[in-house]
Every structure is written in C-alpha cells, then in structure tokens.
Amino acid sequence: MQNSIIESRDLNLVSAELDLLHAEICRAAEKPLAEARALPAQAFTDQAHFVWERETILKRQWLSIAHVSQLKNPGDYVNLELLGERLSVVNSGDGVIKVLSRVCAHRGMDVMPPEYGHESEGNCHQYRCPYHHWVYGIDGKLKGAPLMKEHQEVASKSLQLFEFNSAVWQGFVFINFSGDAQAIDEQFSGLDKYLSRWQIADLTMVGDIAWDCPFNWKVLVENFMEPYHHVGAHHTLFQPIMPAQGCWTDEEGEHFQVCHLPLSEPLQQKVKGGEPQLLSFMPMPALVESDFLEWTVYLAAPSTLLFVAADRVYWYRLEPISAERMQIRTTMLVHPDSANAENYPQTLADEIELMRKFHLEDMEMCGAVQSGLASAAYRPGPLNPLEQPIWLFQRYLARQIKRAKGA
Numbered sequence: 217m218q219n220s221i222i223e224s225r226d227l228n229l230v231s232a233e234l235d236l237l238h239a240e241i242c243r244a245a246e247k248p249l250a251e252a253r254a255l256p257a258q259a260f261t262d263q264a265h266f267v268w269e270r271e272t273i274l275k276r277q278w279l280s281i282a283h284v285s286q287l288k289n290p291g292d293y294v295n296l297e298l299l300g301e302r303l304s305v306v307n308s309g310d311g312v313i314k315v316l317s318r319v320c321a322h323r324g325m326d327v328m329p330p331e332y333g334h335e336s337e338g339n340c341h342q343y344r345c346p347y348h349h350w351v352y353g354i355d356g357k358l359k360g361a362p363l364m365k366e367h368q369e370v371a372s373k374s375l376q377l378f379e380f381n382s383a384v385w386q387g388f389v390f391i392n393f394s395g396d397a398q399a400i401d402e403q404f405s406g407l408d409k410y411l412s413r414w415q416i417a418d419l420t421m422v423g424d425i426a427w428d429c430p431f432n433w434k435v436l437v438e439n440f441m442e443p444y445h446h447v448g449a450h451h452t453l454f455q456p457i458m459p460a461q462g463c464w465t466d467e468e469g470e471h472f473q474v475c476h477l478p479l480s481e482p483l484q485q486k487v488k489g490g491e492p493q494l495l496s497f498m499p500m501p502a503l504v505e506s507d508f509l510e511w512t513v514y515l516a517a518p519s520t521l522l523f524v525a526a527d528r529v530y531w532y533r534l535e536p537i538s539a540e541r542m543q544i545r546t547t548m549l550v551h552p553d554s555a556n557a558e559n560y561p562q563t564l565a566d567e568i569e570l571m572r573k574f575h576l577e578d579m580e581m582c583g584a585v586q587s588g589l590a591s592a593a594y595r596p597g598p599l600n601p602l603e604q605p606i607w608l609f610q611r612y613l614a615r616q617i618k619r620a621k622g623a
C-alpha cells in the first residue's frame with residue numbers, strides 16, 4: 217500500500233514536470249524566427265518526455281522503415297526493431313507489402329530472432345518459429361503447428377502474426393503503430409511536387425550503413441535539416457560546393473519541411489552552361505534544369521529524412537531507443553542504370569565512403585551536443601536564420617503537444 221502511494225505521487229510529479237516542459241516547448245515555438253532559441257535540455261535528455269514522444273508522436277505518425285527496392289520479390293523481407301517492436305517488412309506476394317509483428321501467436325517468441333542467426337534482410341518462403349516450430353506463410357497466416365493438427369484454432373488457420381498499419385509513399389514503406397494516422401498521401405501531399413521527378417520507387421538501394429548513436433533522435437533531425445553547420449562541421453566537404461549562406465527554407469508544411477542547398481555560384485554557372493556538376497551516377501531521367509542547381513533536404517515528420525541530389529537520394533532510417541540513444545541506417549539510392557557505367561564499382565565505393573565521411577562529421581557533432589545538453593552549464597542559445605528548419609520543427613512539436621492535449 218505504502219509503495220503504491222509513493223509510486224502514484226512520483227507519477228504526478230513526472231506528469232507536472234512534463235506539463236512544464238511542454239509549456240516551455242510551446243512558448244519557444246511561438247517566438248518569431250528572429251527571436252528563436254534552441255529548446256530546453258530536457259526536451260532531449262528527459263526519459264519521461266521521450267516516452268511521451270514515443271507514445272504520442274512516434275507511434276501515432278508515419279515512420280519510414282524500408283524501401284521497395286529491398287522488397288522486389290515475394291518473400292523478400294527487412295527485419296528491424298522499432299520502438300520496442302520486432303518487425304518484419306515483407307513482400308507477401310501479389311505486389312502486397314505487409315509489416316508483420318515477429319511475435320509468435322503461440323507464446324510470444326520472435327519468429328526470426330537475430331540471436332538465432334537471422335539476417336536483417338533477405339528472402340524467406342515462410343516464418344518458422346524456433347521455439348516450437350509453428351510455421352507461418354509470408355502473408356503472416358499460420359500454416360501449421362506440430363502435434364496440434366486437431367486443435368480447433370490451428371485447424372481453422374485463424375491464427376496469424378499481427379499486422380501493423382502500413383503504407384507505401386514515394387517508394388518507402390511506412391508504419392503507423394496506432395493505426396489511426398491521417399492517410400499518408402494527404403499528410404505528405406505537399407512534398408509530391410518536389411519529389412515526383414525523382415521517381416524514388418524505381419531507384420535501387422546501393423549503400424546501407426548502420427550506426428549506434430549516443431544522442432536523442434531530435435538532435436539528428438535538427439542537424440540533418442539545418443544547413444548552418446556547413447560553415448563548421450562540413451567546412452571542407454559541403455561548404456565549398458553548397459555554401460551555407462545561399463541555403464533557404466521553403467514554405468512551412470504542417471507535416472513536412474524543405475530546405476534548399478543551392479550549389480556554389482561557379483558550379484551553378486557550369487550547370488547553366490550545359491555542364492552538370494557533382495554527378496557520380498546517372499541523373500534521374502525526369503529532372504529539369506533547376507533540379508541540377510541544388511541539393512535539397514526534406515523532413516517528412518516526425519523522422520523521415522531525405523537528402524536529394526540529381527543523381528542520388530540519401531534516406532536515413534531512424535530507430536529512437538531512449539532519450540539519449542538511437543540507431544540509424546544511412547542509405548543511398550541511385551538509378552539502377554547507374555550500374556552500367558564502366559567505372560561503377562569504384563565510383564560506388566568512393567560514394568559510400570563519402571556518405572560515411574560526412575555522416576561521421578555529423579555523428580561527432582551530435583554526440584558531443586548530447587553531452588552538452590546533459591551539462592548543468594547548458595542554456596538554450598539563439599538560432600541563426602539559417603536554422604529555420606529547427607524553428608519549424610519546434611513548431612511541429614508544439615502542434616503535436618497541443619493535439620495531444622486536445623487544444
């Protein structure tokens with residue numbers, strides 16, 4: 217009895233503190249851009265707030281988890297663990313992609329445990345749970361259970377792996393855990409006019425690097441979206457070719473944002489003179505000249521990040537784990553005909569190395585930022601106008617807080 221009283225008092229405290237933090241986030245987001253500041257540290261360090269975000273934002277919205285090029289043939293699968301759920305994204309045949317839970321319908325074992333040697337990507341013709349060998353088809357339906365032929369539920373084949381709400385948009389498979397998110401086509405419709413010429417569904421994933429990240433998922437979103445750090449973190453890799461001072465942020469979408477990173481003036485002149493620049497792979501066939509003059513970063517909120525150039529798309533798959541930890545995959549997609557180029561293997565190796573290199577620069581910044589956020593010395597500092605995407609993200613978070621409160 218004593219314990220339960222203490223627990224409930226603690227919970228109230230947590231909830232009161234969360235309310236204060238949420239009020240602070242909303243106040244920060246109401247400031248005009250010229251007065252915008254970074255968010256309070258607890259927005260990135262507090263585990264109770266992370267749990268709130270997980271349940272209220274991440275599980276309620278659309279999260280990208282695979283690209284269709286990973287799932288071309290029936291039985292192709294991508295396994296991942298996201299927000300505490302073990303998932304299998306699978307081509308179930310007849311062009312249907314499903315997001316299945318790997319939790320066995322018998323007693324809850326993972327039907328494809330990595331601990332049992334299963335790869336995170338591959339092809340399977342069925343799922344066989346290692347515990348008691350219940351077998352499921354690639355559509356998730358139970359096909360058989362040893363020594364239980366006579367059991368009514370097994371015989372009727374009514375049991376199956378749980379299927380999560382999913383959708384394919386712009387070539388990516390998304391999951392919505394809560395099952396009640398707005399239709400994805402509506403939510404991100406404002407991005408179609410930017411992305412459609414890339415025909416991302418036709419691209420092939422050619423690079424995929426896994427990272428263990430000692431920082432909050434929003435630290436990465438902010439880092440990815442703001443181009444101000446080209447002057448520092450990427451002063452040799454990006455600043456000369458996409459100078460921060462030329463970058464600009466587009467219209468505010470309710471669920472997305474777009475930041476343009478124009479090439480340097482000399483590079484743009486070359487493009488306009490008929491010499492496309494910075495192309496290592498085949499450019500996407502449907503592009504127009506202006507598409508060659510810049511790279512562009514996109515956030516399809518809350519956590520889908522795309523970095524798009526004329527000849528490639530970088531897609532980051534985020535897997536938030538706790539307030540101070542996440543895993544990500546940095547991937548690269550190119551037009552499949554790029555592989556016909558004579559020097560393709562070397563070009564690809566060089567480009568994957570470049571992807572590793574620039575992300576390493578970001579990793580170092582983000583890891584050290586997280587340490588700074590945990591310091592007693594941290595105070596939210598003023599934002600540069602080039603950090604407008606961070607301010608827009610604050611406004612997105614404030615909208616989510618208000619939605620959750622029913623305001």
Ligand code: FES
Nearest residue numbers: 320322323345348
């Ligand atoms: S838990 Fe999967 S077969 Fe028993």
Ligand SMILES: [Fe+2]
Nearest residue numbers: 439440450578
């Ligand atoms: Fe960066």
